[in-house]
Amino acid sequence: MCLSSSVYLLTDLSSCHLKQPRDFCCISTQSQQDELCVLAMQSVFEESLPRPSVEAVRGEMLPSAWVLQPITRHVREVVRVIYLLQVDLGTPSLPQRLLGSVARRQASVLAELDSLFSL
Numbered sequence: 253m254c255l256s257s258s259v260y261l262l263t264d265l266s267s268c269h270l271k272q273p274r275d276f277c278c279i280s281t282q283s284q285q286d287e288l289c290v291l292a293m294q295s296v297f298e299e300s301l302p303r304p305s306v307e308a309v310r311g312e313m314l315p316s317a318w319v320l321q322p323i324t325r326h327v328r329e330v331v332r333v334i335y336l337l338q339v340d341l342g343t344p345s346l347p348q349r350l351l352g353s354v355a356r357r358q359a360s361v362l363a364e365l366d367s368l369f370s371l
Contacts, residue, residue, distance in 0.1 A: 256281045258298045262308060265341070274311040274341050277301040292317040314338035333365050 261276040278293045295313045304310040319334040 255283075258296070258301055259293065260301050261313075263311075270341070273308045275302070275304075275308040276311050276313045276339070278313050287322045289320040290317060291320075309342040311342045312340040314340070333362065335362075 257280050259276075259278045259280045261278065263274050263276075265272075265274055276295055277298055279296045279298070280291065280293045283290045283292075292315070293313055294315050295311075316337045316339070317335065319332075321332045321334070322329060323332050324330075
């Protein structure tokens with residue numbers, strides 16, 4: 253079963269030292285086969301989604317996906333989370349000195365998801 257929809261995302265990146273929020277206009281497709289669930293997104297130009305505005309910088313989401321897969325680990329049922337996120341945040345982008353911090357924060361988010369799904 254596949255479900256598709258248009259999605260408008262507005263992100264606050266002030267914690268990443270970016271002054272303006274970023275917005276994205278995407279198509280989102282969700283698919284489930286057996287117990288495997290995939291959510292894929294990519295930027296699109298869609299008339300029904302908001303036009304670019306001066307309040308936010310329009311970013312581009314390149315082909316990206318979340319994959320959720322139930323597995324058994326040490327006799328416990330857990331969910332494996334695999335994700336690929338590719339974005340162009342537009343100009344101005346992240347300062348070079350902050351890239352390491354952002355990368356560590358992403359790893360922390362994944363560890364928190366692993367803990368949540370492992371309960």
